[in-house]
Amino acid sequence: MSLDAAQPVTRTVEVRGARVGFSEFGGEGPDVLLVHGSRAHRGWWHGVAEALHGHRVRAMDLTGHGSSDHRPAYEIGTWVEEIVAVAADRRPLLVGHSLGGRAALTAAAARPAAFAGLVLVDAPIRPPRAYLENRRTATTRPPRTTVPHHPTKEAAFARFRLFPEQPMPTAEVMARLAAHSVRSTPHGWTWSHDQLGEFPDLYSGEAEQALRRCFVPLTYVYGGRSGLMTEEEAQWVAANHAGPTRLVRVAGGYHHLPLDSPRECADAIRDALRSE
Numbered sequence: 384m385s386l387d388a389a390q391p392v393t394r395t396v397e398v399r400g401a402r403v404g405f406s407e408f409g410g411e412g413p414d415v416l417l418v419h420g421s422r423a424h425r426g427w428w429h430g431v432a433e434a435l436h437g438h439r440v441r442a443m444d445l446t447g448h449g450s451s452d453h454r455p456a457y458e459i460g461t462w463v464e465e466i467v468a469v470a471a472d473r474r475p476l477l478v479g480h481s482l483g484g485r486a487a488l489t490a491a492a493a494r495p496a497a498f499a500g501l502v503l504v505d506a507p508i509r510p511p512r513a514y515l516e517n518r519r520t521a522t523t524r525p526p527r528t529t530v531p532h533h534p535t536k537e538a539a540f541a542r543f544r545l546f547p548e549q550p551m552p553t554a555e556v557m558a559r560l561a562a563h564s565v566r567s568t569p570h571g572w573t574w575s576h577d578q579l580g581e582f583p584d585l586y587s588g589e590a591e592q593a594l595r596r597c598f599v600p601l602t603y604v605y606g607g608r609s610g611l612m613t614e615e616e617a618q619w620v621a622a623n624h625a626g627p628t629r630l631v632r633v634a635g636g637y638h639h640l641p642l643d644s645p646r647e648c649a650d651a652i653r654d655a656l657r658s659e
Contacts, residue, residue, distance in 0.1 A: 391432070391442075393450075398465045404450035405443035405469050412438035413499070413656050414473040418466060420481030420639075421584070422576045424449030424563040427480065430556065430645030435652060443469045445486070447577040449563045459489055459583045466490040467497050476656055477599075480504040480641055481611075485585040485593075492597035502602045502655050504648060505638050507611045508590045508620050530578050532571035539565040539572040547610030549637035556642055591623070598626040602655040604648060606636035629658070 391406035406425055415438050417428040425442035426449070432440045444451040445462050454461070467490060470477070477498040479487030484506020491501045533539035540561045545551065552560070566575045583589075601624050605612045614632070621628040631651045636644040 396465075396468045398446075398468050399461055401446050401452040401454055403443060403446060403452075403465045403469060405441050406432075408432045408435070408438075408440040408442075410436065410438040410440065413659075414438070414475035415440045415652060415656075416466070416470050416473075416475040416477050416498075417442040418445065418477070418479040418483035418487050419443075419448065419641075420483045421582060422448065422574075423480075423483075424560075424575065426560050426563040427639070427641045429559045431641050431648045431652070434646050434649035438656075439473075441469055441475065444563075445483070447580050447582060449575055453577040453580060457577075457580055457582050459486060459585060459589065462486045462583070463490040463493055467494055470497055474499050476500045476502060476652065476659075478502040478504065478652060479506060481506055481638070482582070482584065484508075485590040488590060488597060489585065489593045491599040492593040495597070495599050498599055499659050500600045500602070500655050501597070502604060502652055503620075504604045504640050505606050505609050505612055505636075506590075506603075507616070508594055509616055510591060510619070528579075530573050532568065532573045534571055536561070536565055536567070536572050539574070545639055545642075547638055549608070549610065549639060550643065552639075552642045560642075594620065594624050596625055600626055600655070600658065601628045602631060602651055603628060604631040604633065604640060604651045606638055606640050606644070607632055607634040608636060609638045611638050629655075 391408045395402045395404050419427045425444050428442040446454050477487045484503040491498050565572050603620050605617045621630050633644045633647045640648050
């Protein structure tokens, strides 16, 4: 089956009894594997995948997200297995955004031979003390006990918001996101991600430990207007990574760089591939 960058092929792989969905964009260049952030899905990467025309790109949905199955419980070890399974034996450049970046970092630290390199996109990685301070000052919501439903797909997606807040994507980008953000149930339309499950956030030192033992070459991309990362914190990532590190600051970008700065993300990925 031929692959086309504009018309990706949808595939699945089974990991620990759950189906993991991913899209594959065609190309003859080096392989790239894209991992989304918390409560997002592979559609976040569509603009980046288009800008990487010529490369074979896979964009996956972690379980609990997008088209992948939900699990009774979520563990970082299982997500690492999913990432490695989608990577197969291709040894791709591994790219992760936000929580997906911390999961990708954990995977690269645990299975370095499986990946040619690592690109983290505005993935908050800080000392545990900084996380505790951030949590102390953050506004938290009580966990859900029921799943809200809406009468139509449009009504459900009308409640879509980015967190942290930033300018909303264009109508074209929003339409792409809508394709995987909501799903139909017998009770109406609701979000596609698992709204009752608790995802591992890797905020208790796991990401820092992985950073210190990861020797895979790292490109760290962060937004100059990010609501989650600062220049000082990006420099801390570079100083504490065990392997070679390159920092890329997207001056006008926010936290959701795959949405607001897809070409800049693609450029950073290409540069990382050239430096292998």
